[in-house]
Amino acid sequence: MNSKTKLIYGILVCIALLMPFQDFIYLVFAMKVLCFALFACAFNLLLGFTGLLSFGHAAFFGTSAYITAYFCKEVGLSPEFGIALGVLGSAALGLLIGSLAIRRQGIYFAMVTLALSQMVYFLAVQLPFTGGEDGIQGVPRGMLLGFIDLKDDVSMYYFVLAVFLIGFALILRTVHSPFGQVLKAIRENEPRAISLGYDVDRFKLISFVISAALAGLAGSLKTLVFQLATLTDVHWHMSGEVVLMTLLGGMGTILGPVVGAGIVVGLQNYLANIGSWSTIATGFIFVICVLAFRRGVVGEIAHFFKSKT
Amino acid sequence: QASKTSGDVIKIGVLTDLSSTYSDLAGPGAVIAAKMAIADFSKDGTVLGKKIELLSADHQNKADIAANKAREWYDKDGVDVIVELVSTNVALAVMEVAEQKNKITLVSGAASLPITNEKCTANNVHWTYDTYALSNGTGKAVVKQGKKNWYFITADYAFGAALEKDATNVVTANGGKVLGTSKHPFPNSDFSSYLLKAQASGADVVALANAGQDTINSVKQASEFGINKKQTVVPLLMFISDVHSLGLNAAQGMYLTEGFYWDKDDKTRAFSKRFILQHKRMPTSVQAGVYSSVLAYLTAVQKAGTDDTQAVMKALKSTNIDDGLFKGKIRADGKFEHDMYLLEVKKPSDSKSPWDYYNVRAVIPAAEATQPLSLSRCKLVTNK
Amino acid sequence: MRLQETILKTIGLGKTFKGFSAVSDVNLDVARGSIHALIGPNGAGKTTCFNLLTKFLEPTSGQILFNGFDITKERPAQIARRGVVRSFQISAVFPHLSVLENVRVALQRGLGTEFHFWKSGDSLNVLNERAEELLCEVGLADFAHEDTLNLAYGRKRALEIATTMAMEPELMLLDEPTQGMGHEDVERVTELIDRVAKGRTVLMVEHNMKVVSSIADRITVLQRGSVLAEGSYQEVSNNPLVIEAYMGSQGADTI
Amino acid sequence: MSTMALEVKNLESWYGESHILHGVNFAVRDGEVVTLLGRNGAGRSTILKTILGLTSKRTGSVEVYGAQTITMPTYQIARLGVGFCPEERGIFASLSTEENLMLLPEIAPGGMGLDEIYEMFPNLYERRNSPGTRLSGGEQQMLAMARILRTGAKLLLLDEITEGLAPVIVQKLGEVVTSLRNKGFTIVLVEQNFRFAAPLADRHYVVEHGNVVEVVNQNELTEKASLLNEYLGV
Amino acid sequence: MFELLGITPQGLVAQLLVGLINGSFYAILSLGLAIIFGLLNIINFSHGAQYTMGAFVAWIGLTQVGQWFGFPEFSINYWFALILVPLVMAGFGLILERTMLRRLYHLDHLYGLLLTFGLALIIEGMFRHWYGISGESYPAPEILQGAIPLESIGIILPKYRLWVVVVSLVVCFSTWYVIERTKLGAYLRAGTENPKLLQAFGINVPLMISLAYAYGVGLAGFAGVLAAPIFQVNPLMGSNLIIVVFAVVVIGGMGSIMGSILTGLALGLIEGLTKVFYPEASGVVIFVIMAIVLLIRPAGLFGREK
Numbered sequence A: 001m002n003s004k005t006k007l008i009y010g011i012l013v014c015i016a017l018l019m020p021f022q023d024f025i026y027l028v029f030a031m032k033v034l035c036f037a038l039f040a041c042a043f044n045l046l047l048g049f050t051g052l053l054s055f056g057h058a059a060f061f062g063t064s065a066y067i068t069a070y071f072c073k074e075v076g077l078s079p080e081f082g083i084a085l086g087v088l089g090s091a092a093l094g095l096l097i098g099s100l101a102i103r104r105q106g107i108y109f110a111m112v113t114l115a116l117s118q119m120v121y122f123l124a125v126q127l128p129f130t131g132g133e134d135g136i137q138g139v140p141r142g143m144l145l146g147f148i149d150l151k152d153d154v155s156m157y158y159f160v161l162a163v164f165l166i167g168f169a170l171i172l173r174t175v176h177s178p179f180g181q182v183l184k185a186i187r188e189n190e191p192r193a194i195s196l197g198y199d200v201d202r203f204k205l206i207s208f209v210i211s212a213a214l215a216g217l218a219g220s221l222k223t224l225v226f227q228l229a230t231l232t233d234v235h236w237h238m239s240g241e242v243v244l245m246t247l248l249g250g251m252g253t254i255l256g257p258v259v260g261a262g263i264v265v266g267l268q269n270y271l272a273n274i275g276s277w278s279t280i281a282t283g284f285i286f287v288i289c290v291l292a293f294r295r296g297v298v299g300e301i302a303h304f305f306k307s308k309t
Numbered sequence B: 001q002a003s004k005t006s007g008d009v010i011k012i013g014v015l016t017d018l019s020s021t022y023s024d025l026a027g028p029g030a031v032i033a034a035k036m037a038i039a040d041f042s043k044d045g046t047v048l049g050k051k052i053e054l055l056s057a058d059h060q061n062k063a064d065i066a067a068n069k070a071r072e073w074y075d076k077d078g079v080d081v082i083v084e085l086v087s088t089n090v091a092l093a094v095m096e097v098a099e100q101k102n103k104i105t106l107v108s109g110a111a112s113l114p115i116t117n118e119k120c121t122a123n124n125v126h127w128t129y130d131t132y133a134l135s136n137g138t139g140k141a142v143v144k145q146g147k148k149n150w151y152f153i154t155a156d157y158a159f160g161a162a163l164e165k166d167a168t169n170v171v172t173a174n175g176g177k178v179l180g181t182s183k184h185p186f187p188n189s190d191f192s193s194y195l196l197k198a199q200a201s202g203a204d205v206v207a208l209a210n211a212g213q214d215t216i217n218s219v220k221q222a223s224e225f226g227i228n229k230k231q232t233v234v235p236l237l238m239f240i241s242d243v244h245s246l247g248l249n250a251a252q253g254m255y256l257t258e259g260f261y262w263d264k265d266d267k268t269r270a271f272s273k274r275f276i277l278q279h280k281r282m283p284t285s286v287q288a289g290v291y292s293s294v295l296a297y298l299t300a301v302q303k304a305g306t307d308d309t310q311a312v313m314k315a316l317k318s319t320n321i322d323d324g325l326f327k328g329k330i331r332a333d334g335k336f337e338h339d340m341y342l343l344e345v346k347k348p349s350d351s352k353s354p355w356d357y358y359n360v361r362a363v364i365p366a367a368e369a370t371q372p373l374s375l376s377r378c379k380l381v382t383n384k
Numbered sequence C: 001m002r003l004q005e006t007i008l009k010t011i012g013l014g015k016t017f018k019g020f021s022a023v024s025d026v027n028l029d030v031a032r033g034s035i036h037a038l039i040g041p042n043g044a045g046k047t048t049c050f051n052l053l054t055k056f057l058e059p060t061s062g063q064i065l066f067n068g069f070d071i072t073k074e075r076p077a078q079i080a081r082r083g084v085v086r087s088f089q090i091s092a093v094f095p096h097l098s099v100l101e102n103v104r105v106a107l108q109r110g111l112g113t114e115f116h117f118w119k120s121g122d123s124l125n126v127l128n129e130r131a132e133e134l135l136c137e138v139g140l141a142d143f144a145h146e147d148t149l150n151l152a153y154g155r156k157r158a159l160e161i162a163t164t165m166a167m168e169p170e171l172m173l174l175d176e177p178t179q180g181m182g183h184e185d186v187e188r189v190t191e192l193i194d195r196v197a198k199g200r201t202v203l204m205v206e207h208n209m210k211v212v213s214s215i216a217d218r219i220t221v222l223q224r225g226s227v228l229a230e231g232s233y234q235e236v237s238n239n240p241l242v243i244e245a246y247m248g249s250q251g252a253d254t255i
Numbered sequence D: 001m002s003t004m005a006l007e008v009k010n011l012e013s014w015y016g017e018s019h020i021l022h023g024v025n026f027a028v029r030d031g032e033v034v035t036l037l038g039r040n041g042a043g044r045s046t047i048l049k050t051i052l053g054l055t056s057k058r059t060g061s062v063e064v065y066g067a068q069t070i071t072m073p074t075y076q077i078a079r080l081g082v083g084f085c086p087e088e089r090g091i092f093a094s095l096s097t098e099e100n101l102m103l104l105p106e107i108a109p110g111g112m113g114l115d116e117i118y119e120m121f122p123n124l125y126e127r128r129n130s131p132g133t134r135l136s137g138g139e140q141q142m143l144a145m146a147r148i149l150r151t152g153a154k155l156l157l158l159d160e161i162t163e164g165l166a167p168v169i170v171q172k173l174g175e176v177v178t179s180l181r182n183k184g185f186t187i188v189l190v191e192q193n194f195r196f197a198a199p200l201a202d203r204h205y206v207v208e209h210g211n212v213v214e215v216v217n218q219n220e221l222t223e224k225a226s227l228l229n230e231y232l233g234v
Numbered sequence E: 001m002f003e004l005l006g007i008t009p010q011g012l013v014a015q016l017l018v019g020l021i022n023g024s025f026y027a028i029l030s031l032g033l034a035i036i037f038g039l040l041n042i043i044n045f046s047h048g049a050q051y052t053m054g055a056f057v058a059w060i061g062l063t064q065v066g067q068w069f070g071f072p073e074f075s076i077n078y079w080f081a082l083i084l085v086p087l088v089m090a091g092f093g094l095i096l097e098r099t100m101l102r103r104l105y106h107l108d109h110l111y112g113l114l115l116t117f118g119l120a121l122i123i124e125g126m127f128r129h130w131y132g133i134s135g136e137s138y139p140a141p142e143i144l145q146g147a148i149p150l151e152s153i154g155i156i157l158p159k160y161r162l163w164v165v166v167v168s169l170v171v172c173f174s175t176w177y178v179i180e181r182t183k184l185g186a187y188l189r190a191g192t193e194n195p196k197l198l199q200a201f202g203i204n205v206p207l208m209i210s211l212a213y214a215y216g217v218g219l220a221g222f223a224g225v226l227a228a229p230i231f232q233v234n235p236l237m238g239s240n241l242i243i244v245v246f247a248v249v250v251i252g253g254m255g256s257i258m259g260s261i262l263t264g265l266a267l268g269l270i271e272g273l274t275k276v277f278y279p280e281a282s283g284v285v286i287f288v289i290m291a292i293v294l295l296i297r298p299a300g301l302f303g304r305e306k
């Protein structure tokens, strides 16, 4: 990482830390953005850095959301354990879905993940503990580590921020690690990577599970922020949304998904008042992005500076 | 971050489905209804000398979006009351937030009984209708006509199940029998398989425990398969907007229950004529409910002399409501108890003018259309 | 492990594709330390043989012994880790990695940190020196930081050899390593192969008889999936069957 | 014959932002065989692709049988009677060998028949029903060559056709090219294999850094051998 | 009477017929998708919206056009719509292809998917804005109204649905014939793989691609007209269907023409049976099948393995 990027990260973290001291951006909105940013980053690890397009990531997001909601509400676990169980659940699901899906490539991979996540959706509709289409509502945020009351939005915010930063740092590290280097090689030329002695499936599976676990982490956080888990979280629209966030921000860039999440969540929020026009406007934004800013926001900016130097 | 007091304005938020499945029965029309209520309440748009402000937003039928918006409204914008809230999961999510923030919700569009039952809150009123009223109204009337054998086509989610359960209770209590049920995924477009099963079951009544598009398509296809000729198709939840888009040809002869019909009397007609000028469509019962709830809220604020939540709720629950559209009382569990109407869809030949769709067959008195308090599982009632 | 004369041995190796037998009953004996060439007309089954040896294809019949172990049942990556590394007939590089990184990916396996997703990428810099050395050897030193995508074809081939060598393979399988190269490059690569073959074994497919004649110790000629002849260059090139099936009337000298 | 089959003037060409050809000039008369020689990366393949408009941008002038093609779409250039055998072969994986052969539309009368082609390349006959990319490297090369002979194209752009072929086949291809030449085809040959190309061509163009830097006529081969050696390392 | 899991054999036949009807919609929609994917390498996410649009255009022709131009009597009836709407939609497709999709061919599938997703949102949003969400009714033409009572098997079969099955089978199989049994098919497949090279052989690939997209969109519009009298013409009718149709295409084998037709029909039947025996699962059964098929035969039932 060069000093310039370090500077950018520093500034961003400062802004994030100062967020509660302003009135312009609503804090819960900021939390939502952070949750989805983490989700999109986790997804990007798979798409941007492993070359696997999963069209079923909502399954992980939603499963973990439900698990956390269930254990925090019905069992009364404290939030840290609720989250831990959620992440474990989504990682386990990731292992299961991943080991089936990585046997296939490209568009087929996308479709297998879609199919399997539709089954998860089906389960979410049918299983009794998920509360059907009402979902699990009124999940208590609880006391973090027994003494930090998360009911307060400010402490909740800092908790979400901390978790996000940890998740983000993990992804950043993974991408640049020796492991990440091999992932990149696999994405570029799989047979060659095999002939160099790399057990390609193991790599794909590990990155799939990491991605699933982090997506789950995002889902659990979201559950605590909004205090609910619903079918929206496991619906294929959610899987689609995370693809959009990633592409909009710039896939294969580190900050892209964060920016993309901000844009999509922001659009949903601020276009909400104009009814059907919001759908139309969203549509136009995608069309324009694809036709004119294909690298995504962050990708375009990076490209601009690169071509200038 | 301390929630701000509402300051010098009274803010009313219409949180509704502006763009998806339920936008015709609630949606922009609900916003218009709320505006009309404010205008009717005071010429200069004030209460207690404070300005009344209206906000609206689209919740897209997603609980998380709704909860997010509700929080933001209550925390940041100082909204005092949120109205409409079609779709049960949305209503429950927002009620939860409102309870935490000690603010008010007035639910009009959502249908599930649990809203004033096991999920009830002290700051909520369920205004227009619920699954109990629907199934009691239509169910009882149809069984009493001697159509005792029922077959259900039910949307496979909590609302559908609740509706089916309530209706089943009514049917069996009145000596009828349920022959079978087909659960269909939500949403669904082709119902022919279920309809054929219903047909094969030989039931007198094919009851539709679903809503919106699903109901419309079920009715339409039932008439295509000629099912409505031999069996009675009963949509348990249907609005005038649905009948309008179905057309009388397919819808004729069906019984349904609503809390409001524009052509019921002079007062409803007067309101509706004004409404259609602005919205190009007649009001649905949900939209009428929004009008009524906003008007009642403002009246209660006036009466309480403050916008303090507890005071306003107290005023609301202690006033008899009669605004020309709805007439009744709000009970302790938050249910607005009022009469419902059993309606029959007219034959095309009987329809004299646009939107002339129903004959009012019976008035279901409030007591019958509402679950008795003795059966309630609402914490506000059981604790007493 | 006891050193054996024969490093790779196949017994009755065969492969059929939907009834078409591409390789049948091939018995290879590759001697340790030698450069062994596999030649034969197009479609004879040379690449298929390679694919079988590295398990990119599943043999229909036969056995593969490497250092006396039966590796017939092992997976491609496992075989690579045993020290059998191949290059591809159609150039196989990682296009969006830099040239240096291409080589480093191969070297990285030696560190044993390939699954360490929590480790910093800087931990790989220790490999740079060795990677540059290898690039020097194939004449790509000047391109180390170029995106591989932008290399001309011949250079990609050279890079591939460097990457293969980085694996320190005991047995290198090269599929037409000089294909598509200019004359200078061919000579340089020939020399290179000769040099790196010291201390290891090379099995290569090659159509360029000049290369074969100058460095191959032993040659196996395949035709229609089975062995037509085997021996030194002299023996093989004078074999009338081989001349008819492969070398052509002009013989080797003109090519 | 003296009509021009191909005349390239001041041709420049780009792949994306990289500028590859810098003003190439050469001309081929009807019935001639010429080669483009050069080191790897000199730009020979790019010349062929640019003639057909397959690079992202090109300027200058390319006349095919007298028609200016610089603004034409690729398919129209091909219809002027150009056959192209690309260096990466470009066999279609989803088509069988025979479908690959039959795919190309006839753009002029006088193409070879299927029998004639199979006779020339018996391997292809044997594998005619297997998917195109299941062929061995050499078989694919034969197929790529064979399919343009069917179309009746008279100007053939052949990129490294001997690459990866067994010596017998190379020899055979030499005969094929000679016979094509005798039949009046015009051929631009990009070759690495100088020995293959030398006896076939009327003229050799040496390409370096995206420019034609030297022209060597058939009869000057011996004189200019050292020069060629310098350029190509032959 | 002999009953199997609570259903009579007659009932079963009726249910199979109903399944076949849905299957023909799947077939005709997935056929269009398969053609577009096969040739343009684009996953046409707006296929559903284009189907919706077909239905709306037909409805507009029937009820609105006359009013727009001040001749309330004038309307375009079903039979004209059946021909006119696909043409209009094809023209629409042509414009989309020429102005937008064209720029994406050299890119990953993903971008095509995203662009068409955006288009779908726009189209849906527009109709939603203009005509509301509950949709409009479109009556079946006179002679296809009513039903044929099949007394022998104890059910009533609407005439219109029979017509749908017949006409969509005809369209599907003639499309198949043209694509697979003429040289066009070979061009299409080759064009998918390497359009540039195919151009170098003298084929007007850009035109071929435009026409293929237009044809695919036309098919979607055609399905829309067919569907209008059965379902409510509403802005979301396509988006609910599209994801299932994707599954159909994948199961059949991406880009395989015959595959998408046969799979469409078969899955209609299977889904129909699921609705009878285990209705809760009817929404997921196709995805279960998809997962299984992809794991066993990755290229799909009729796809060519790479």
Ligand SMILES: Nc1ncnc2c1ncn2[C@@H]1O[C@H](COP(=O)(O)OP(=O)(O)OP(=O)(O)O)[C@@H](O)[C@H]1O
Binding pocket: C017, C020, C022, C040, C041, C042, C043, C044, C045, C046, C047, C048, C049, C089, D127, D130, D134, D135, D136, D137, D138, D139, D164
């Ligand atoms: N996957 C496959 N399916 C069907 N046939 C195949 C497959 N792979 C190879 N073949 C056939 O097997 C034969 C041998 O192919 P192989 O690639 O091994 O030849 P080769 O000796 O390497 O030839 P070349 O020198 O031309 O590369 C060829 O006829 C080829 O068509």
Ligand SMILES: Nc1ncnc2c1ncn2[C@@H]1O[C@H](COP(=O)(O)OP(=O)(O)OP(=O)(O)O)[C@@H](O)[C@H]1O
Binding pocket: C150, C151, C152, C153, C154, C180, D015, D018, D020, D038, D039, D040, D041, D042, D043, D044, D045, D046, D047, D087
């Ligand atoms: N698609 C491409 N994008 C960018 N640059 C390219 C592309 N193809 C080739 N080049 C560059 O253009 C130059 C000329 O390449 P070209 O393929 O024409 O060379 P050549 O003379 O045919 O050599 P070779 O023997 O390697 O085939 C090289 O520097 C190469 O790196």
Ligand SMILES: [Mg+2]
Binding pocket: C046, C047, C048, C089, D136, D137, D138
């Ligand atoms: Mg080979």
Ligand SMILES: [Mg+2]
Binding pocket: D044, D045, D046, D087, D159
């Ligand atoms: Mg070249």
